[in-house]
Amino acid sequence: MASNGTKGYHPGLVDLDAGEVSREIFVNADIYAEEQERIFSRAWLHVGHESQIPNPGDYFVSSMGEESVILCRDRAGAIHVFLNSCRHRGMKVCRYDEGTTAVFTCPYHGWSYGTDGRLVGVPYFREAYHSKLDKAKWGLVEVAQLCNYKGSIWATWDKEAPSFQEYLGDFTRYLDLQLDGWDGREGQAEILGGVQKWLVPCNWKFPAENFSGDTYHNISHRSVDLAGIGPSGRSRRDYGERDISRKLHVCIPDRGHQTILYLMPQGEPTPVAYQSAPIVSEYFAHCEAEKRRRRGEYGRFVGAPGEVFPNTALLSRQPRTMAVWHPRGPHQTECWRWFFVDRDAPNEVKEFLRDYYIRYSGPAGMTEQDDMENWNYAHKASQGVIARRHPYSYEQGMDTAVRDFEWQGLQVPGDVVDITEVQSSEQPMRNLYRRWNEFMMADSWAELATWRRNDRDVAE
């Protein structure tokens, strides 16, 4: 019966030909349970940033899907991610948010684990266990694969998953916008102290699709536009470059990653921003020039909201943040947000940006507040038996994406919809749910790595 709806997922619920997606996938408890197995235990998930654990023994307690994990650096300096649960009786071995330690000692019976996850201490090992317990077998559960990509730490529970680089595919270049310095130098990002964590009563896919590049919901931010929040003290949340750039929706088919991208004109410098704050203005002007020099034509890319499948949000321009939407049941999401600045930026710049970030983002953020209100009540109004009979509409800009999009001598990787004139499309959401559907249907990574088959086809 529909009130707890169809038992589990079946492909009809995501109908991209019709541009429709059933409400069931957002509110159905069985589908949610399947997601934990099929998506969160197989996909690459964002865990944190290496600057959060600079020294041996440093740790940061993070989350992957529903579960608590420990991101830590062992005595040899290697980075690990472990399930935060003792192997003996499951006690949460680390209940601090961050710190530095030599070992993680379980409070219940005292098993202790090294920062490399090995079970190093077992009380009465000789007496009670007659030295028989196979310690090598009972270390902390470690992720199957971990990747430190330009300082950002990613992990997956699935050893069959492709490498993170392969998982990203052509999206790498867009993720770089987040992680490199504004001046184009590699991995110059630094995390400001304090990771925001808060609960929103909605399914995790509402924020995930919103950050995939929802260019259509600006109207919901009208109040903040009127009140004014802009770093330039202007009332718009965005920037001068909009007036001269191409605004694009870029999607990586087969991967489920997507983003908004601003493509600057050839040869023209990026317009000056933050005029109200000369030091900041100069800093960005300088960086823009540097970036053009370093990245050449690709320096014309300016980032914007985007999403790495399934639940990591990018925002590579100001407010420069990354967010993860942790599932906490079908009807609740725990949002985590990291804030980025260039490591070498002048303090005035960092301070200026920090002020803007705080008033823009998160539960106290004048902009994001209205998003969460919408996610909350869109979810709530979709739970009923009648509502579930009526799918959401994703028809916007169907069949308008092009491969090999090029403008002024620069080709943009991925499927592109130029929304400069049309203002908006729902290509990114379709890209997201296409991939989501593949994860829900596929029984193995062999199936999920569709591009390999495609390559092979090409080869033949």
Added chain:
Amino acid sequence: MASNGTKGYHPGLVDLDAGEVSREIFVNADIYAEEQERIFSRAWLHVGHESQIPNPGDYFVSSMGEESVILCRDRAGAIHVFLNSCRHRGMKVCRYDEGTTAVFTCPYHGWSYGTDGRLVGVPYFREAYHSKLDKAKWGLVEVAQLCNYKGSIWATWDKEAPSFQEYLGDFTRYLDLQLDGWDGREGQAEILGGVQKWLVPCNWKFPAENFSGDTYHNISHRSVDLAGIGPSGRSRRDYGERDISRKLHVCIPDRGHQTILYLMPQGEPTPVAYQSAPIVSEYFAHCEAEKRRRRGEYGRFVGAPGEVFPNTALLSRQPRTMAVWHPRGPHQTECWRWFFVDRDAPNEVKEFLRDYYIRYSGPAGMTEQDDMENWNYAHKASQGVIARRHPYSYEQGMDTAVRDFEWQGLQVPGDVVDITEVQSSEQPMRNLYRRWNEFMMADSWAELATWRRNDRDVAE
């Protein structure tokens, strides 16, 4: 396993031959889910009263089953009921309780709907949608059928359902007691400002069966009888006419509607009530006379608690109210109560009645408080694995109902149990669960409209 009991409903759970009903149907989550599909999306439900939306553009946000709906009057004056959820991403389009508007504009992406439900505004329709979105297809979800019966608004999601009049069958005459003026004039009812809404931790069927005509639980109101609440300042909650009238349980078989009815003696005037308040006393004396004149013998009917299947409660005498028991999960009910007075009654009468209604009904009502305590803990004490093995007893007055009941020259439509001497019966509850069982078993309205088959049988 029984703790979440049988998976779904099966007919053995309602055993009317034995006069027993399983506790499962009150506490089982799967059965609750089935109810949403089989009962609340197919039956006629009460939504509100036209006096709440007198002018074009007026709306009142109501509820049907678990879901929020908008009752509104369009610019042409026509009344509609819509699911309160945007077709684009499901956002609750109207979050006010009532008001007046030209359009319902969704806060998320700005789709706007006319008061007739049509999708009238789509931002960037030309640009982003290339004018391709079929607006006609994406209007607000409207109920399949709506009926304005003497000012009360009823609706169903099922286009196969019979008309409301046919759905009521012979119960019409009893609903009239609620909606007509006390003097017998048609649809003279007016709703006092303020609809009570409150949550009770019990299954929705506890209040539903209680208002079906539970003449057996007066003992639970002993405390208020002792404290005194009566409009006549007397300590009983009821009235003089009881002493001379016949007290009946009237049930409409095949429909699932039932009520208590007081039948006055032929020729005798209804005893004076409210002596403490002359103006009120006169008003009702006048109305009684008028009613006899207008309705003839049927003017001898005096209403009392009753129930229109599945979840609308009537109380057509003082306190004159209608209530709906909205399901909010198997273990919670949201009660809504509307308060009625005669539109043309003198203000003193309205004021006098309002005082009585408030101290009698709802969460602050000295009478209803004890009912809710019982519903709460009857439900709670029925959830366990042992409790579920022991059905409730509905044997009271089995096989005592008569068809064609007549007294002093007036025949009463429906199956009737004369409880004047026997004091009470459980015929109304049996009638309720008989119909409930039919809804749970039948796959179509063709099956549910049993009376049509009966008529045909007769015809043949």
Added chain:
Amino acid sequence: MASNGTKGYHPGLVDLDAGEVSREIFVNADIYAEEQERIFSRAWLHVGHESQIPNPGDYFVSSMGEESVILCRDRAGAIHVFLNSCRHRGMKVCRYDEGTTAVFTCPYHGWSYGTDGRLVGVPYFREAYHSKLDKAKWGLVEVAQLCNYKGSIWATWDKEAPSFQEYLGDFTRYLDLQLDGWDGREGQAEILGGVQKWLVPCNWKFPAENFSGDTYHNISHRSVDLAGIGPSGRSRRDYGERDISRKLHVCIPDRGHQTILYLMPQGEPTPVAYQSAPIVSEYFAHCEAEKRRRRGEYGRFVGAPGEVFPNTALLSRQPRTMAVWHPRGPHQTECWRWFFVDRDAPNEVKEFLRDYYIRYSGPAGMTEQDDMENWNYAHKASQGVIARRHPYSYEQGMDTAVRDFEWQGLQVPGDVVDITEVQSSEQPMRNLYRRWNEFMMADSWAELATWRRNDRDVAE
């Protein structure tokens, strides 16, 4: 999918050969539902103590599994246990914690039940029921079997269950340590006023296995050891006899009962305790001597934490308490704790012990607080989809239990692991889950009474 895990229990989840138990049995909602049917409605459960209801008409409202029950003494002095739910519509008939009454009258419609459970009052029995209701059939639901064992009251819903004595098997002698006087006289226990009741967010089996004899978690009590809580004002929670006694894990195979036991040396008196309080010290010295005299060699037994399957905890030394772990959903347990003293002990002794009990046990108990913290977060960290893939480890002291354990001329009934030197074993937990698995798999008590078959085998 694993997030709500396997549908129901299957035997692979408890793998005692490998010494592993799946986390599913602690966090899975379907398995929890099965437990209600297979364990709590078939096993013998502890309800209370006769000293709580000394006189006819006295009652104490207790709990069996998820459900409220009434423990009462009828007018003839016989003890009964009834489901606390009216047969008519399920209302909780008694909402007081304890008291004295002649009848239990239901607040809803006034059915009243004698203290022997018989339905004695039915309003309008003659009129409304035409005297047809079979009152004998509609009395309060009574347990199938009840046993008053030395003042402690036990009951089961299953009439096929063996007698309580047979259910206990060889564990009787250990339960006696709880219920007899410290001086060895039969059933001298008295319950102090006030039963502690509190909620812990963990599965009921965490406390059950902890009290089965978790000798391995002392480390988690390090803080209280440092702070000092000992009745002797010393900083250890335990006693001098530890230094000279054998410390044993005693398990009753086939029954699922297990306990820690201290076995004193032959001939030697038990060392003096509580030196700080002469009167107490003398009292216990006197009792020890008496006990040896009365019990002979068995007087060398000194009790400690133990568990009667499934959810009754014993602690027959100071703090001398019994506890029941009531399931309240898969993720919550309601703990009840009764406190024992010798009925005839001097007031100084009772007062001295009471002080110690209060600061040791329950939610305000300096010792138990840390246990509950561990149960809470061990449970929480075991709910995720990855965590569930990794069973708990119960390998400690595998295959070290011996039958017919004897020391200094005294044989100890049951399977015994001498942990005096090895410090700890997990034999008691394995014994618990072996039995738990049998309950979950067996369809009848014929299967569950394995010892009968064994006896037969022997006979043949």
Added chain:
Amino acid sequence: MDERLDRLLLTQEIADFLYAEAELLDERRYQEWLALLADDIRYWMPMRRNVKYGEDGREFTREKSDINWFDEGKETLSRRVKQIETGIHWAEEPRSRISHMVSNVQVLAATPSFAAADEVSVKCRFLIYRNRVETETDILVGKREDFLRRGGESWLLARRRIILDQNVLLSKNLTFFI
């Protein structure tokens, strides 16, 4: 200085009255509580609507003409007490465990003067914690506007306006006084 002191003394006196009143309610000394109510007391608790910005006028149901949670005088209040004291008012039997927390006590006006006030209007915040039977728990928070009149020794409550910060009532009943 004197004026500040007068204001201070009166504020404390009124606060003491409100605390003493809460004490009587929480200790279930209802008859003594009734004695603190003026014979012409008006006890009013409106319902609240969600309304559009700028339409605040429609937020509350109206006293004496709309349906309200409470809108009554001493006679009905006395009957409510009488009902509880029957010992069989099941919604309060066994009786609830209740605490009235009163904070933000502000004396808004005093006539003729703070020094010699006969009538006082006072506003506060309240939090009512109600727990009953085993685990049933309600928390109600809001504002109270009281009008007090000096009556012999003590003060009398002549009017109470209760603003509860809820729309759908989140409790199954209102069997207690606020």
Added chain:
Amino acid sequence: MDERLDRLLLTQEIADFLYAEAELLDERRYQEWLALLADDIRYWMPMRRNVKYGEDGREFTREKSDINWFDEGKETLSRRVKQIETGIHWAEEPRSRISHMVSNVQVLAATPSFAAADEVSVKCRFLIYRNRVETETDILVGKREDFLRRGGESWLLARRRIILDQNVLLSKNLTFFI
């Protein structure tokens, strides 16, 4: 006037003491808190039963003879502090985030006089908000009856009776002071 003023000054002084005490607890300055306790302090928190109307005598467990949530003196209270300060009292490690809200402060009696009080009995309402680790949250509400004795500079808490408005304790533990 003087008498009202004396009462006022004392009430404020006592309230300040209670607020300062709450401050020490919420700031985890336990040693300073212990210094506010008289050596012979009695710290008592009974359990509560649901009883029939008219049987209120059986509602609370009895001090010094029944089991109570707390029923102890300074030595045990000091040990509790010591336990927290080991840094490995897991039920408080990491330590809880706690606020003690104290309201309805009523000085019930003062001897020999309000003007020169050496001993005071004061009653209040409390709300304790406790949040720990990630989302674990408890709210405890009830009444407190304190008996204070003047000890040199400051006041000393000589007796505390805590009435929690709960039956089944809705928190897994009571690792904090009330």
Added chain:
Amino acid sequence: MDERLDRLLLTQEIADFLYAEAELLDERRYQEWLALLADDIRYWMPMRRNVKYGEDGREFTREKSDINWFDEGKETLSRRVKQIETGIHWAEEPRSRISHMVSNVQVLAATPSFAAADEVSVKCRFLIYRNRVETETDILVGKREDFLRRGGESWLLARRRIILDQNVLLSKNLTFFI
């Protein structure tokens, strides 16, 4: 005596200020509320971490260098008000029903003196109850440390430090002032 009285009068005056401020917020009179804020006000609400015993220094995020829940001045506060008053700030439209309960008011310091204070630092506990739309409800509890400066007639809020007793924020947003 005089000194006690000065302290008392000042404490009451400051408490009145905090209650009046709460009144303005709960009555949604935001412009009047802004008028109570000094032009150089600092409004700071840090986030909180679970840290090991003895590492309390790392419990709070740092003002002006880390990310905080709030860390801003009057301009941003004014924009927040302006946003609500657009009537289309959906997170507050329809507007929340809010009560600010302020308790445990302690004047920690007054300069130059209690008798003639120009600057005051005051600490309190707060409980904010927020309910909106149908059943959405939040309860936030914690401590506030305010620094007040005399500005003509009234006092001005020159600095506010808000310590919320939460780690993961249990509310979806912070669209209200604390």
